[in-house]
Amino acid sequence: MNTPATANESNIVSINVGGRIFQTTKQTLTLAGTDSPLSKLATESSTRFLDRDPALFSVLLYILRTGNLPARSTSDVRDLIEESRHYGIEPFLIDSLSNPSQFEAFDLRKSRVLRLNGRDSPSTIAPTGGGGLHVAHGSKITSFDWSLRRKSTVLTNFSAVDSLLEISPGVLAAGATDFPGLQIIDLESGGSVQTALNWENVASSTVQAVGSSSEFLFASFESSRRNSNSVMVYDLSTLLPVLELDRGSDSSAIPSTKLRWIGSCNLLMVSGSHASPSGVSGHVRFWDVRSRNMVCEINEREDCFADVTVSENLSAVFKVGVSSGEVFYTDLRGLGGGKEGDRWVCLGEERKRSLNERKGVGCKIESYGDHVFCSKGDGIELWSEVITGLVGNARRDVLEERVFRKNSFVAGSGENKVTGLVFGGSRMFVTRKDQQAVEVWQSSSRGVSM
Structure with missing residues (x-):
């Protein structure tokens, strides 16, 4: 023995x-x-x-x-x-x-630049499940594998792709604001269109945004006359329509241009804004897909968002104000209560704002892990929460005063304006105005030479 x-x-x-x-x-x-x-x-x-x-x-x-x-x-x-x-x-x-645990927000460095063929700058980008990337530029979609060393390009029917999402390996949902239908594209067959999804009973409806959960595919449509819009919900496995949400049927209805699934709450966040001579107005709505009920709505009037995102890790919704250019947050647990104007808390200096300044125009805001990233011109701000009074307690059972700290880890250096931010695995991908390339940012202390 x-x-x-x-x-x-x-x-x-x-x-x-x-x-x-x-x-x-x-x-x-x-x-x-x-x-x-x-x-x-x-x-x-x-x-x-x-x-x-x-x-x-x-x-x-x-x-x-x-x-x-x-x-x-x-x-x-x-x-x-x-x-x-x-x-x-x-x-x-x-x-x-492609493991998100390898993503270290405070240690990001530009590791390489992905060059694109042609003269078109990226219109939208979408990460893959394995750490790769899909890039729409002009009528083309270029895909990079997980190593970012191999790429392939397919032609689409669009003059420009405005919405792009990988719904399964090698299969993309693509749409445009000037071309009808949401196309399901199979990259393995050279970019052939498997099917085209349309807003039921509405001819020539264009796509304003796409999103997904583990069960559903979401698509925001607007009619060709721009007098009605809706969010359609499809079964992700069969691509059959399940239900319709957030329908607007008059000329003042604002289509939703961003869709985000909040898995921890089983809610779909839809948001859209519109600029007029009197200023920028918009909405952020939260829908319970199973009950088909809207559980909360924030109507944006003063300092409406230039962009908005949601962080499940931080249990908060974040926006960058179109007038001030400042970052604001509202706690997910506080939705449905309080006055409209009391919901947003400014993380910046909240100086007096003029509706005519439009300092936040073009700013992008996205969350990843425990951090929020906001582009300001050619730079990027990193916001992180400082836990006060909750040391050792990861749960947030009650509302408390929250403190966020800003770090400008990509300071403005004269480069072109940031036009896009997405995250996948251990990487951040950045696009800039008039550049036919995508920047790849990774942690310098973890990873390999690219």
């Missing part, structure tokens, strides 16, 4: 990789799968020699053990890709690079 020490030693496997000895357990090696040569090493009784690069093996072994990339890895992603394929563990590398 083996003693505990003997049993533990029999579980250890020694591997000589390029002259460097590694020791690991049989369980770690078998995680690679039965088809991987690493799992076969678990059955070896003596030290096995592999004529491979020990530095790359060290990184891949760390990924097998933890699911993450090691801190301050200097390996080139191209070398890691080839090595991971040799060992049959490329999916592990993909997961580690």
Whole structure:
């Protein structure tokens, strides 16, 4: 009968990789799968020699053990890709690079620039589930794989794509404000249109926004005459219509141009705004899809939003004011109570605002993880919450005074104005006015050389 020490030693496997000895357990090696040569090493009784690069093996072994990339890895992603394929563990590398836990907001650096073919700047961008990216520019959609090294381009029927969303690997929902229907595009078949979704009984309706949850696909439509609009809900697996929400049927109805699913509340946030000689007005509404009821509405009049987003991690909705350019928030738990004007709390200086200043025009705001990112001209502000009175308590059961701190981690440096911000896995993607490229931002302390 083996003693505990003997049993533990029999579980250890020694591997000589390029002259460097590694020791690991049989369980770690078998995680690679039965088809991987690493799992076969678990059955070896003596030290096995592999004529491979020990530095790359060290990184891949760390990924097998933890699911993450090691801190301050200097390996080139191209070398890691080839090595991971040799060992049959490329999916592990993909997961580690696209893991949101690797995203460190305070340590982002521009790692590379993705160049696009043609003269058109990106109109909209959409991340993939594996850390890659889809970019719409002109009538084309260019897709980058998870390594950002391989790209492919397809032509669409649109003169310009305004809404883009990956609804499953290799399948996109694409729409435009000047072309009818939401097209479901299959990239694997060269960009062919699987089907086109339309607003029921409304001919030539154009798409203003798209969104999704784990069950549903959401599309905001506007009629060609611009006198009515609606949000359609489709079953994500069958693409059959389920119901209609947020219908507006007069000339003053504002179409929703942003759709965000709030999974923690099972609510759909829809928002839209409109500029007129008297100023900018808009709405932020929250719909319970299953009951078909609107549970809350914020009518925006003074300092309406230039852009709005929601953070489930922070349990808050954030906006950037179109007049002031300041960032505001309202607590998700406080929706449905209080006066209209009391809902928004300014995170900035909240100086006296003029409706004619329009300092926030073109500003973008997005949340990711525990942070909020807001573009201001050519720079980007990072907002993070400072927990006061809740140390050690991650739950927010009651409303309390909340403090947010600003960090300008991408200060204005004379570059072109930021036009788009999206996040995927461990990356932030940035587009700028009149640039035929996408910037990739990653943590400098975690990740690999791009």
